[in-house]
Amino acid sequence: MEISKLQKKLNEGKFVITSEIGPGKGTNLEFLKEADELKDKVDAINVTDLQSSVMRLGSLATCHLLIERGFEPIFQITCRDRNRLALQSDLLSAYVLGIRNVLCLTGDHPILGDHPESKPVFDLDSVSLLKVASMLMEGKDMKGNQLDGSPHFFLGAVVSPGYEPLELQIIKMEKKIEAGAKFFQTQAVYDLKKFEEFMKKVEKYKVPILGGIVLLKSAGMAKYMNENVAGVSVPDRYIEMMAKAKKEDRVKVSLQIGAELIKGMKGMCQGVHIMPLGWDKYVPELLSLSNLI
Amino acid sequence: MIYSELKIFEEILKITKEENLLLLACNGCAEVCKVSDDKSISEIEEKLKTNGKKIKRIIKIDFMCNKNLIVRKLSRFINDFSDNFGILVFSCGIGVQCVSNVIEKPIYPATNTIYLGGFQGLWPGEERCAECGMCYLGITGGICPITFCTKQLINGPCGGTNNGKCEIDSEKDCGWALIYEKLKRIEKLEILKEYQEPRNYKLCEPTGKIRKKIFYDVDKNEEL
Numbered sequence: 001m002e003i004s005k006l007q008k009k010l011n012e013g014k015f016v017i018t019s020e021i022g023p024g025k026g027t028n029l030e031f032l033k034e035a036d037e038l039k040d041k042v043d044a045i046n047v048t049d050l051q052s053s054v055m056r057l058g059s060l061a062t063c064h065l066l067i068e069r070g071f072e073p074i075f076q077i078t079c080r081d082r083n084r085l086a087l088q089s090d091l092l093s094a095y096v097l098g099i100r101n102v103l104c105l106t107g108d109h110p111i112l113g114d115h116p117e118s119k120p121v122f123d124l125d126s127v128s129l130l131k132v133a134s135m136l137m138e139g140k141d142m143k144g145n146q147l148d149g150s151p152h153f154f155l156g157a158v159v160s161p162g163y164e165p166l167e168l169q170i171i172k173m174e175k176k177i178e179a180g181a182k183f184f185q186t187q188a189v190y191d192l193k194k195f196e197e198f199m200k201k202v203e204k205y206k207v208p209i210l211g212g213i214v215l216l217k218s219a220g221m222a223k224y225m226n227e228n229v230a231g232v233s234v235p236d237r238y239i240e241m242m243a244k245a246k247k248e249d250r251v252k253v254s255l256q257i258g259a260e261l262i263k264g265m266k267g268m269c270q271g272v273h274i275m276p277l278g279w280d281k282y283v284p285e286l287l288s289l290s291n292l293i
Numbered sequence: 294m295i296y297s298e299l300k301i302f303e304e305i306l307k308i309t310k311e312e313n314l315l316l317l318a319c320n321g322c323a324e325v326c327k328v329s330d331d332k333s334i335s336e337i338e339e340k341l342k343t344n345g346k347k348i349k350r351i352i353k354i355d356f357m358c359n360k361n362l363i364v365r366k367l368s369r370f371i372n373d374f375s376d377n378f379g380i381l382v383f384s385c386g387i388g389v390q391c392v393s394n395v396i397e398k399p400i401y402p403a404t405n406t407i408y409l410g411g412f413q414g415l416w417p418g419e420e421r422c423a424e425c426g427m428c429y430l431g432i433t434g435g436i437c438p439i440t441f442c443t444k445q446l447i448n449g450p451c452g453g454t455n456n457g458k459c460e461i462d463s464e465k466d467c468g469w470a471l472i473y474e475k476l477k478r479i480e481k482l483e484i485l486k487e488y489q490e491p492r493n494y495k496l497c498e499p500t501g502k503i504r505k506k507i508f509y510d511v512d513k514n515e516e517l
Contacts, residue, residue, distance in 0.1 A: 084491060105452075106444065106446065106451040106452070107451075108453065108460065109443055109444060109453070109460060109461045111443075111461045112460065112461060120443075120444060122444040122445055122446065123491065123492075123494075124491050125444075125446045125447065125448045125449075125451075126448075126451075127448040127449070127488065128448060128488075128489075128490070128491045131488070132491075142491070158452060160452050163452070163454070164456070164457075165473065167473075167482075168449065168450065168469070168470075168473045168485075171449060171482075171485050171486055172448070172449040172450065174486060175448060175449065175486065175488060178488065179488065187452065228455070229455070230452060230453055230454055230455040230460065231452070231455075
């Protein structure tokens with residue numbers, strides 16, 4: 001049985017790097033080239049599951065294509081579109097296609113996407129999905145029926161260190177751990193002090209945490225996230241840095257900010273999760289500025 | 294009329310955390326459904342006593358969906374509300390939410406609401422009941438996660454809560470933010486840590502037998 005390299009590296013106490021790609025809307029596989037920029041630079045690549053509730057090529061097939069290209073994927077699976085039968089079945093399918101890392105999420109509401117009239121499923125939630133995946137690993141479906149061959153996964157979940165009230169977020173995190181989460185990736189972090197406080201509160205769980213990095217593309221993007229993205233607050237200092245940067249210097253300044261955050265996080269958590277949002281080609285430079293490669 | 298059924302006793306015992314209980318029974322639909330009639334109440338009372346609970350008082354309210362009635366009636370007994378005290382409500386989900394809305398105490402539903410058939414057009418406030426057949430109000434401080442959470446989540450909030458508002462509408466309160474605040478106020482936050490099994494959607498579909506009973510009751514006034 002091939003085990004997750006991500007799991008192995010975390011078990012060895014090494015600092016890990018994960019990144020993320022979003023499949024395109026259609027059958028064009030050009031987007032996989034984004035992943036090629038990350039070859040041998042990151043330990044695993046998340047594949048989002050119809051991110052922002054927009055109908056696209058699926059995460060499962062894309063993860064499989066990544067494996068064929070020599071990458072280790074992290075299969076993101078949400079509860080938005082599938083009921084408990086389909087979720088369990090897709091987890092089994094993922095395993096036979098070679099997928100070992102699974103990130104279980106509740107998922108955005110369909111109203112936020114391009115098919116707002118669709119029926120929101122949410123038959124399970126992130127916690128019960130983790131529990132069900134753990135049961136499959138023990139050789140049983142969620143009703144206790146015996147499986148003929150069981151999967152083995154490295155199960156992950158998400159947590160938002162900037163969530164208010166943090167106590168509520170930590171209660172949910174605790175439930176995810178009890179349900180089988182073995183690693184966490186976080187929402188984008190911009191405030192290292194707040195992140196450090198969060199890490200102190202959760203270190204007792206001894207579960208590896210990969211701090212989230214989203215590269216700022218402009219001051220406008222930072223302001224937009226501050227207003228609209230739950231748990232994200234970009235400090236004024238970074239917004240000013242982006243606003244002052246000339247257009248041709250924006251990438252440079254953005255990478256500087258990213259590197260500052262990664263270097264700051266390095267002593268606090270077990271890895272970073274970089275969400276490039278199309279800026280995959282800059283990830284190698286970011287890692288180099290952060291002294292990670 | 295709103296049709297409800299008593300929860301199994303083991304569940305009532307599990308959700309009521311306090312030693313001292315007030316039994317609050319609705320004289321409306323729930324009484325007709327025989328979940329809050331004298332016989333049902335005294336049976337549950339006996340079983341609770343056998344299991345170490347102290348029943349401080351049994352109070353009947355004509356319509357639990359009327360918050361005015363609840364406040365006026367309960368204000369007479371305010372001194373009963375000691376520490377280690379909870380209220381077990383025998384009414385539909387709307388009634389349980391109404392009690393929770395006006396009384397800052399741990400409140401638990403003794404029933405599951407399964408059908409709103411023949412409802413008479415009266416909807417007294419912001420409370421909504423989804424007839425889910427498996428009332429969660431006892432684990433959420435009396436705020437319904439099925440009707441207040443856009444995703445109908447039962448294990449806590451999703452990551453989309455922003456400043457206490459829902460990810461789909463910045464003017465809509467996040468149900469789980471409300472639940473958290475309420476449980477914190479009544480010092481029952483530990484309930485949130487309990488894992489809730491996936492919902493049983495079979496219970497959302499009332500049987501043909503029940504549907505017939507209700508329509509006969511409302512439309513033809515026959516014996517239930």
